[in-house]
Amino acid sequence: MKDNLRDTHISRDKIKDSVRLALWARTAGRCTVCNRRLLGDTRTFLHTVTAAELAHNVGATDGDASPRTEAATPDMDRESEENLLLVCHDCHRIIDHKDHVQFFAPDKLRELKRAHEQRVEMATAHGGLTRTAVIRVGANIRGAFSIASQREVAETLFALNYLGLVESQWSGDFTCRINGNAGGKGYWSAGEQQIDDTLARVKQAIGQGDVEHISVFPFAPIPLLVYLGAHLDDKTTTRIFQKHRGQHAGWSWSDEDDPVEFISKVINPDNDVFSPRSTRTSGLCLTGTGTLVQICG
Secondary structure (H helix, E strand, O other): OOHHHOOOOOOOOOOOHHHHHHHHHHHOOEOOOOOOEOEEEEEOOOOEEEOEEEEEOOOOOOOOOOOOHHHOOOOOOOOOHHHEEEEEHHHHHHHHOOOOHHHOOHHHHHHHHHHHHHHHHHHHOOOOOEEEEEEEEEEEEOOEEEOOOHHHHHHHHHHOOEEEOOOOOOOOEEEEEEOOOOOOOOHHHHHHHHHHHHHHHHHHHHHOOOOOEEEEEEOOOHHHHHHHHHHOOOOOEEEEOOEOOOOOOOEOOOOOOOOOEEEEEEEOOOOOOEEEEEEEOOEEEEOOOOOEEEEOO
């Protein structure tokens, strides 16, 4: 009976807090072996009681009291994430019991760990709030400087289950402020340069893996919006938001509008003659308010 009462609460002082937290995150707080929920089922007056224990694949110490130590190598870190499993008390006793240890060889435990963490990743990869980086473009429109406020952006994104990234050097709120007035000396080239500089920072953040989704909130004269649209990266998922008229109208798209018909003119390379062509399509166009508008077709 002594073996059946093996104490699994041996000293774990050498395990770093960062390793413990990583194991909780990678397992979603469930037993790696049986998938039992390890947090929240039992409560005292003061706190929730956890039912989790840290088990070693290759035992923490050498000797008969520590399982699977024959698989240890001289350079192995036995307190690393790779050698530890978050399990319930019952499974801990089973996998370490001398009568069962032969069924739970190191490779078997590694496979159980890999499969469980893969299930967690697949189950949590979708849903929740999509993280997005915000590009805000502002300029003088009709005599006043206009730009989407951070509060407007946050409320608009949250309503659509998007979460703006926190501000940092390379990700979060990429603000492009175009100063001066349309028609002023050097205004257009300076505006294009501001857009180039902003998109260069966005591109660097994408290259470093900080940004995978972009939300654009633009206010600028139409030529600069055309320039912005032409230089957005088509390899990164990008959503354009439209500012509706009115103080509290907000930023959004209407899903009920009819498709827009428009005329495009294509230059004939032989004689430079314009040929009109009517079409219905999806994409971006511009309105007289100086904002990008989505065409649904």
